[in-house]
Amino acid sequence: MTNRHTSSAEPPPGFGEPEDVPLEFTAFCELHRPRYLSYARVWLTEHSAAAAAVQQAFAEIALCWRELMGSSNPTAHAWEILRGTVAEHTRQDSPAPEHHPAEDDLAILHYVVGLAAPEIADVIGTDAASVAGRLRRTMLREASGW
Numbered sequence: 001m002t003n004r005h006t007s008s009a010e011p012p013p014g015f016g017e018p019e020d021v022p023l024e025f026t027a028f029c030e031l032h033r034p035r036y037l038s039y040a041r042v043w044l045t046e047h048s049a050a051a052a053a054v055q056q057a058f059a060e061i062a063l064c065w066r067e068l069m070g071s072s073n074p075t076a077h078a079w080e081i082l083r084g085t086v087a088e089h090t091r092q093d094s095p096a097p098e099h100h101p102a103e104d105d106l107a108i109l110h111y112v113v114g115l116a117a118p119e120i121a122d123v124i125g126t127d128a129a130s131v132a133g134r135l136r137r138t139m140l141r142e143a144s145g146w
Helices: 005-010 023-043 048-061 065-070 073-095 102-112 117-124 129-144
Strands: none
Touching: 023 048, 023 073, 023 102, 023 117, 048 073, 048 129, 065 073, 073 117, 102 117, 102 129, 117 129
């Protein structure tokens, strides 16, 4: 094998991520990166800004990875880190602070990103029944003018 082929098979860690990360963290990133990026693109319309926010979130998740793995719901904690990072980048890109209610995030993940309730549950670290109920309540609440 050439070095070029080897390097394409194992991409280098992303900007800001530690170089020596556990395999589980790498798998977590591969699983969640596309959905995290789709979510970030809703709030940060420029692709590079969305990618930077997601990369920053993964770097923060990497720093507290062991602590997250010891928590009762690592996926939910990682989601909150992503939400906070995207909100921070949104404030940097616009003069008025953006408010990102969690219920709106569910609607975005469902109606804009196109995820079903079980997929959303996987992304945010909760159960599908809870997501479905929250989506119904959001739809009813927002039917009057969202």
